[in-house]
Amino acid sequence: MRFSNPKAFLLTLLVSLAPGLLAQSPDSSSEPSSNSPAPTKPKKVWTNENVASTTGTISVVGGSDSSAAIQSSARSDSYSNGATILSPSAGSIVHPGEPLHVEVALDPSITLVHGMGVAMGFDAISEIRPSSPYSFTLTVPSPDPRRSHVIGPHELTAMGAVVGRRDDPILASIPLDVEQPDLPQEIFPSGNHDARRGPRYARVEFFSIGVDETLDICGRFPGGLELDLSESSHLTVASGNPAVARVSGNGRITSVGPGDTMLLYTYSLGSERKQVLVPVHVEVEASSLLVDPSVVDFGNQAVGTTSAPHLITLTNNSEYPIEIGTLTGGFFRDNENCSNTTLPPHGHCSITVSFGPTTTGEEHDTLYISNTAGQCLVPFFGNGI
Numbered sequence: 330m331r332f333s334n335p336k337a338f339l340l341t342l343l344v345s346l347a348p349g350l351l352a353q354s355p356d357s358s359s360e361p362s363s364n365s366p367a368p369t370k371p372k373k374v375w376t377n378e379n380v381a382s383t384t385g386t387i388s389v390v391g392g393s394d395s396s397a398a399i400q401s402s403a404r405s406d407s408y409s410n411g412a413t414i415l416s417p418s419a420g421s422i423v424h425p426g427e428p429l430h431v432e433v434a435l436d437p438s439i440t441l442v443h444g445m446g447v448a449m450g451f452d453a454i455s456e457i458r459p460s461s462p463y464s465f466t467l468t469v470p471s472p473d474p475r476r477s478h479v480i481g482p483h484e485l486t487a488m489g490a491v492v493g494r495r496d497d498p499i500l501a502s503i504p505l506d507v508e509q510p511d512l513p514q515e516i517f518p519s520g521n522h523d524a525r526r527g528p529r530y531a532r533v534e535f536f537s538i539g540v541d542e543t544l545d546i547c548g549r550f551p552g553g554l555e556l557d558l559s560e561s562s563h564l565t566v567a568s569g570n571p572a573v574a575r576v577s578g579n580g581r582i583t584s585v586g587p588g589d590t591m592l593l594y595t596y597s598l599g600s601e602r603k604q605v606l607v608p609v610h611v612e613v614e615a616s617s618l619l620v621d622p623s624v625v626d627f628g629n630q631a632v633g634t635t636s637a638p639h640l641i642t643l644t645n646n647s648e649y650p651i652e653i654g655t656l657t658g659g660f661f662r663d664n665e666n667c668s669n670t671t672l673p674p675h676g677h678c679s680i681t682v683s684f685g686p687t688t689t690g691e692e693h694d695t696l697y698i699s700n701t702a703g704q705c706l707v708p709f710f711g712n713g714i
Contacts, residue, residue: 411439412463412487412500414447419503422562424510425479426471431455433463433487433501442490445500449485463487469507472556481560483507506562512598513548516558516605533592535574535584535611538623539695539706542582544607546594558596567593574609575710578691583708585624587613617647618672618702627660627684627711635685638663641707642679643698645672652701653678659696660684660709667698686713 407419415432423429431447444459447467455465472479486502518531533544548558558564559580566576570590575583582592592607621642630636645651651672656665660682667678686692691712698705 407504408499408502410497410500411436411491411494412445412489414485414487414501414503417485417503417505420506422506422508423469425469425507427469429453429467429469429485431465431467431485431487433465435461435463435500439500440492442492442495445487445489447485447487449483449505457489472554478557478560480507480509480556480558481562508561508563509548509550509556511550512601513550513556513558513596513603516546516548516564516594516596516603518594518605518607519545519547519557531607533574533582533607533609535609536614537704537706538584538586538611538613539708540584541693541695541708543580544582544592546596546605548596548603561596563596563598565595565597567595568609569593573611575708577693577710581693582609583693583695584609584611585708587611614703616703616705617645617649618651618698618700618705619644619646620698620705620707623707625660625682625707625709627709629712629714630684630686632686632689632713635661636683636711638681638683640679640681641696642677643667643672643705644677645674645702647702648674650674654699656680657697657699659694659707660692660711682709684709684711686711689713 407414413434413436415434416430417423429449433445433447435441435445444457445463446455446457447465448454449467450470453467453470455467458465470479470483483505484502485505487500488498489500490498491500531544533542535542543559545557545559546564547555549555566580568574568576568582568590569592570588572586573584573588573590574592575585576592577583588611590609592609594605594607596603621644625639625641627636627639643653653667653670653672656662656668661684663681663683665678665680667680670678672678680696682696684692692710694709696707696709698707
């Protein structure tokens with residue numbers, strides 16, 4: 330589960346795990362959230378088409394599998410800050426509602442003020458152990474209307490105030506994967522629905538290149554239980570035509586060219602699977618500001634190295650001047666002569682960009698080019714190896 334205000338989450342856990350702990354820190358008052366509103370993104374339109382859940386094998390030419398949950402877990406590495414979570418092991422699959430036994434070893438150099446507790450979200454909070462052995466039993470979070478995502482990556486955290494380190498109570502954390510033990514009877518997209526046809530029907534439409542969107546995929550399990558599976562490690566997605574729409578490792582769908590394609594979502598458990606197809610339509614309006622290339626893909630690049638430069642050219646394909654404003658986003662810009670300039674009719678300017686990954690894995694960003702001719706976005710892709 331992801332929380333928009335980590336400090337508020339931390340304070341909540343501290344109060345729950347160690348009453349009176351905050352009294353040890355008279356200067357640890359709560360601060361207002363610094364979260365700023367998300368920038369407005371170009372509109373994505375949901376319409377409704379017949380998208381049926383299917384079983385069996387569906388061939389997708391040119392598709393690129395990805396798993397949002399696996400990528401999310403990879404970003405949440407194990408952490409040790411005075412203790413080590415011995416069991417369960419990092420990345421273990423656990424099931425909603427089941428008991429979870431946790432063993433933690435405290436470093437010999439660490440002295441706790443009140444003791445230690447462990448937590449997994451808001452509701453899975455253990456009792457406090459004043460001394461070793463630090464052994465706990467939690468109940469893995471179950472589906473609840475208050476939780477946006479139960480299925481997928483969660484963090485198991487060991488906490489306790491440390492003598493001489495009052496402002497840093499996190500002792501250790503590991504990622505866990507919460508998954509249903511059984512296969513869903515069907516999977517289906519969730520979005521804006523047609524009340525006459527229900528939530529099993531969806532179609533994604535884009536009206537510009539470089540727009541990012543996500544699509545929630547739900548599953549109906551035996552007994553009628555419906556869960557959001559968007560972050561499940563059992564779920565993969567492939568694009569039938571990456572020249573129209575691409576899917577990044579975190580499940581984001583990016584429009585990259587005009588046309589139609591299908592997204593194939595597959596939920597696999599052992600040798601069994603459920604699948605659903607979601608149509609995607611990308612429509613690009615003619616613009617007087619031409620961008621070449623419209624998409625930049627750096628491909629694989631070794632971590633710690635920098636790619637060869639890629640040149641992006643902007644051309645004014647009109648009979649009137651176009652004012653170019655600021656450039657924001659995208660990968661590293663080596664050189665450019667487009668910002669805060671005016672392109673005369675049929676004039677052009679250039680932007681040189683490169684890719685220097687610092688970690689392994691897929692990276693995706695968008696270059697936003699403000700101008701008087703209309704919206705202009707250039708999606709960037711790269712993979713650190």
